[in-house]
Amino acid sequence: MTDRKKTGAAIITGAAVRVGKEIAIFLAHHGYDIALHYNHSEKEAKQTAEEIRKIGVQCEIFQADLLKVDSYKTLIQDAHNTFNHLNILINSASIFEKYNFEFTDIDIFDRHFITNLRAPFFLSQEFAKICNKGCIINLNDTYITTNNGAYFAYLISKKSLHELTKMSAKALAPNIRVNEICIGSLLTSKYWGEEDIKNHVSKLPLQTAPTIDNITDTILYLTNSPYLTGQSIFIDSGQHITN
Numbered sequence: 001m002t003d004r005k006k007t008g009a010a011i012i013t014g015a016a017v018r019v020g021k022e023i024a025i026f027l028a029h030h031g032y033d034i035a036l037h038y039n040h041s042e043k044e045a046k047q048t049a050e051e052i053r054k055i056g057v058q059c060e061i062f063q064a065d066l067l068k069v070d071s072y073k074t075l076i077q078d079a080h081n082t083f084n085h086l087n088i089l090i091n092s093a094s095i096f097e098k099y100n101f102e103f104t105d106i107d108i109f110d111r112h113f114i115t116n117l118r119a120p121f122f123l124s125q126e127f128a129k130i131c132n133k134g135c136i137i138n139l140n141d142t143y144i145t146t147n148n149g150a151y152f153a154y155l156i157s158k159k160s161l162h163e164l165t166k167m168s169a170k171a172l173a174p175n176i177r178v179n180e181i182c183i184g185s186l187l188t189s190k191y192w193g194e195e196d197i198k199n200h201v202s203k204l205p206l207q208t209a210p211t212i213d214n215i216t217d218t219i220l221y222l223t224n225s226p227y228l229t230g231q232s233i234f235i236d237s238g239q240h241i242t243n
Contacts, residue, residue, distance in 0.1 A: 006057070007031035008134075009083035011076070013066065013123070014038070014093030016045035019139065019183070019215065023090060024059075025052060026216035032088065033058040035079035039065050039093070058083070066093055067114050072122035080130045087134035088223060089127040091120040094139065094158075101152045109153045116157035117164065124168055128176045136172075137222055138165050138180040142236040162232065169230035177229040179222050184210050184236025205238030 010027050014020040016038040024034050025048070034052050036059055038045035045061045052059035060082050064071040080086045095115045099108050124136050141158045148155060162180065169178035185200050201209045214235050222228060234240045 006033065006085070008087040009033040009035060009058075009079075009085050010088035010090060011035035011062075011079045011083075011086060011127075012037060012090040012092055013119070015090075016041035016048055016061075019212065020090075020092035021048050022212045023092065023216055023219055024048060025055070026219065027088070028052045028055045028057045028059065030220060031057065033083050033085070034060075035083055035086065036061045037064060037075060037093065039063065066119040067111070072119065073126050076123060076126040076130060086127075086131055089123060089134070089136045090219070091123060091136070091138045093119065096151065096154050098151055099153060100149050104153045112153035112157040113160070116154070117160045120161060121164055121168075124164075124172070124178065128172050131176070133175050135177040135179070135223055136168070137219060138178070140165070140180045140182045140232070142182045142184040142234055142240045144182060145240045165232065166230045173229060177222075177226070179228060179231045179233070181215060181218050181222075182232055182234045182236065182240065183215060184234070184239045201237070203242075204236075205242060208237055210235045210237055 007030055010032045012020050012024050012034065015024040015036045024036055028034050034057065036045055036049055038061060042063065049059045049061050062075055062078055064075040093115060095111055097108060120138055127136060138161055140161055143155060144159045144162050165178055165180040172178060185197050197209060201207060218233055218235060
């Protein structure tokens, strides 16, 4: 392990895998200690933490089920107790299920709103209480500019997160800045394969898929821009202007 100048500390939800993991590793390379949140992915969280420690910063893992109302305060307080220089919260954890309006029942609705909206709301509230200064970045979806009904509960919860970003930016100024990154087609999922992405990208204005590097570069830009709050940055190769 090498000595590295400390920039601050970041708590990232859902940071054991996928985009959250890449953001955690990226911020570690830029001198941030990492509070790595996970729910079920304990093995992956431990592996990611070891990878981060080799960079030369501290990393601790924190398990929390964001469906539980008592998890938000405990998660932020535990992270701050470990890293009293905590100054970044990234709300990355999300669920994404394919149900249209007709087949969205109460359980489906609640799962999406609790994970994608309630958790960022109360994590942000607790972060603002504890941290004297800092920034919050919400990870959102470029599809908030559409009314695509195939993922009804998911999309309406993400549209609500968009409004939360703006409202909390105003409420928490001037000490806490709040922005969001709206991500386009990037990673495969059980609903979205490589061929789907390829066909989709060919129809975008820039005809190229955004990359993880585009997202992490934007994370750094937002953390280093003390004049930006309430902003939505679309990393989607122009998709949001075609809807």
